[in-house]
Amino acid sequence: MTSDAQDTIFALSSAPGRAGIAVIRISGAKAHSLEKLIKGSLPGAGKAELRTVFDCLTNERIDLALIIVFTAPKSYTGENIVEIQCHGSRAVVDAILGLLTRVEGFRPAERGEFTRRAVENGCIDLTQAEAIADLIDAETDAQRRQALRQHEGALGDFYEKLRGRLIKAAAWLEASIDFPDEEIPEGAVDGAKTELTAIHNAISGHLKDGRRGEILREGLHVAVIGAPNAGKSSLVNALAQREVAIVNDAPGTTRDVIDVRLDLKGFPVILSDTAGLREAQDAAEEEGIRRAKTRAANADIRLLVVDGVEPFMAETPGPEIVVFTKADLARKQGSGLWVSAKTGEGLDILINLLAERASEGLSGDNPPLTRIRHRHALEEAVLALSNALELDQKNPEIVAEEVRRALRALGRITGRVDLDELLDIVFQDFCIGK
Secondary structure, three states: OOOOOOOEEEEEOOOOOOEEEEEEEEEOOOOOOOHHHHOOOOOOOOOEEEEEEEOOOOOOEEEEEEEEEEOOOOOOOOOOEEEEEEEEOHHHHHHHHHHHHOOOOEEEOOOOHHHHHHHHOOOOOHHHHHHHHHHHHOOOHHHHHHHHHHHOOHHHHHHHHHHHHHHHHHHHHHHHHHOOOOOOOOOHHHHHHHHHHHHHHHHHHHHOOOOHHHHHHHOEEEEEEEOOOOOHHHHHHHHHOOOOOOOOOOOOOOOOOEEEEEEEOOEEEEEEEOOOOOOOOOHHHHHHHHHHHHHHHHOOEEEEEEEOOOOOOOOOOOOOEEEEEOOOOOOOOOOOEEOOOOOOOOHHHHHHHHHHHHHOOOOOOOOOOOOHHHHHHHHHHHHHHHHHHHOOOOOHHHHHHHHHHHHHHHHHHHOOOOHHHHHHHHOOOOOOOO
């Protein structure tokens, strides 16, 4: 992302397309310079007033809009901001955006640039910026709650407290190197090393979370596997409450993996309907079976579907949940979870079971890490602290360097170091207007 902090940027911040209201956001030093467009002064800071928007070249009235003014630093980006809430037709929005392109010093915002400026101006940290994207993308209540908690600073505060403790420990280690002739308080260096051990253990424990935050953010992956004609596709359609997979009596109908996203009791679940597991009849089916086994091996949960009328346990990579189908036709011999895609019998039990599995481990005192970026940085910090603790005390300079490496790794999570490079990565998937 290439941007100039001196530019005043603008973009449509609401969703594109026909709507009752559209929101156009302007941010930058010249954001309040809109007198020609409204033929008068802007409302006072924090106030919202109706104004007519004019084409300053033709004097044509464009729309009657609500204008809201925010003054730096008390704004989303930390800069002067104006929001224009106009009627949400494409014609009105395009006309106003066209007017703004003609204002000197104004330019269209790049992807994620408003939030990027909020980070650069210290209004939020990187974990909060990522939470904004997660809030926008949230499809379930559980995702919304996790993103909101992170946006409120829970995750960033957790990392900054660890970082603060590490800085204090590092200070005594550095002091013992830089000022060897000075009187260092008794036990200070040993106390610092004890603290390093405690921080190492805290980060290691945080990493052993079963990927709960990442799973909730991305969805629990459930691979539906079993023999041909066991009722896998019918079960997936019944859970999705719509036809997403082809159902046919002919074995081997499903050749590729079909994914469907579901909201089960507020938790995101991705069901993967896969090819029936048997001896392949042709090259296409063989590829489908290979993909099915790969998806099953990489899934969070494997759901083995067994034909309740003609039971056959296909060879699968470690099924975790076994479901017997066609409960409306079978004699239901033996214990197990029985369902019927036709009558709906047992589906509520299966849904509750999947939702329970999706919610496992979500509670805890510490907020869950939600991105691979966080995990990689934490793993680097743990490795650096391990090295520091294992090194011979005769090499204090190397010990201190490993501690500084751990500090840099923690700082990258919230954006304390290497900010430009990190921002390019974090905001590459943001939408325009945020």
